[in-house]
Amino acid sequence: MTRLDIFINRMTAQRDLLNLLRDQNLLPEGPIMEVGLGNGRTYSHMIETFPGRRFIVFDRHVAAHKTSIPPEEDLVIGEIRETAQNYIGSEAALVHADIGTGYPEKDAIVMSWLPGLAAGMLRSGGYAVSGLALDHPQLEMLPIPDHLEPGRYYLYRKI
Numbered sequence: 467m468t469r470l471d472i473f474i475n476r477m478t479a480q481r482d483l484l485n486l487l488r489d490q491n492l493l494p495e496g497p498i499m500e501v502g503l504g505n506g507r508t509y510s511h512m513i514e515t516f517p518g519r520r521f522i523v524f525d526r527h528v529a530a531h532k533t534s535i536p537p538e539e540d541l542v543i544g545e546i547r548e549t550a551q552n553y554i555g556s557e558a559a560l561v562h563a564d565i566g567t568g569y570p571e572k573d574a575i576v577m578s579w580l581p582g583l584a585a586g587m588l589r590s591g592g593y594a595v596s597g598l599a600l601d602h603p604q605l606e607m608l609p610i611p612d613h614l615e616p617g618r619y620y621l622y623r624k625i
C-alpha cells in the first residue's frame with residue numbers, strides 16, 4: 467500500500483466516521499473540539515456537518531486556507547498538551563483529533579497525553595474521533611463500519 471493509499475483511507479475513515487455521527491444523530495449537546503486545525507479541511511467539513519455548534523480549535527500555528535480560519539475567540543494557539551488543559555471540563559459533544567505524524571516514536575508520546583485530554587474535555591456520552599488510538603478507561607472504543615480499514619481511524623464514546 468502506498469502512502470497515497472494510506473492517506474486516502476485515513477481521510478475516508480475520518481469523513482465517514484464524522485458523517486456516521488451526523489446520520490445517526492448521536493451527538494449530545496455541547497461544543498466540538500477540533501484538535502489540530504491544519505489546512506482546515508476537516509474544520510470546513512465539520513462546520514457544515516454539525517451546524518449550530520460552537521467549535522473550539524487547537525493548533526500551534528494557523529496554516530489553514532483563508533476560508534477555513536475559525537473566529538479568533540474560538541482559536542487556541544500553542545502546544546495542545548498545554549493549551550487544552552484549560553478546556554478540561556468543557557462538556558464537549560465531540561473531540562476530533564488528527565495530530566498523528568506517521569512516526570511511531572513521536573506518536574507514542576502524543577498517545578501518552580492525548581487520551582486523558584480527550585476524555586477530560588468530553589461530556590459523558592460524547593464522542594471522540596481520532597487518527598491515533600485513545601487508550602483511556604473512560605473511553606469505550608466503538609466498532610467502525612466494515613468498509614473502513616481497521617486501524618486507520620478510531621471512534622470512542624465517553625462512558
Ligand SMILES: C[S@@+](CC[C@H](N)C(=O)[O-])C[C@H]1O[C@@H](n2cnc3c(N)ncnc32)[C@H](O)[C@@H]1O
Binds near residue numbers: 524544545546564
Ligand atoms: C494533520 S494536521 C491536521 C489536518 C486537518 N485535519 C485538516 O483538515 O487540514 C495536524 C495539525 O495539528 C497540529 N499539531 C500537531 N501536534 C500538535 C501539538 N502537539 N500542539 C499543537 N498543534 C499540533 C499541526 O501543527 C498541524 O497543523
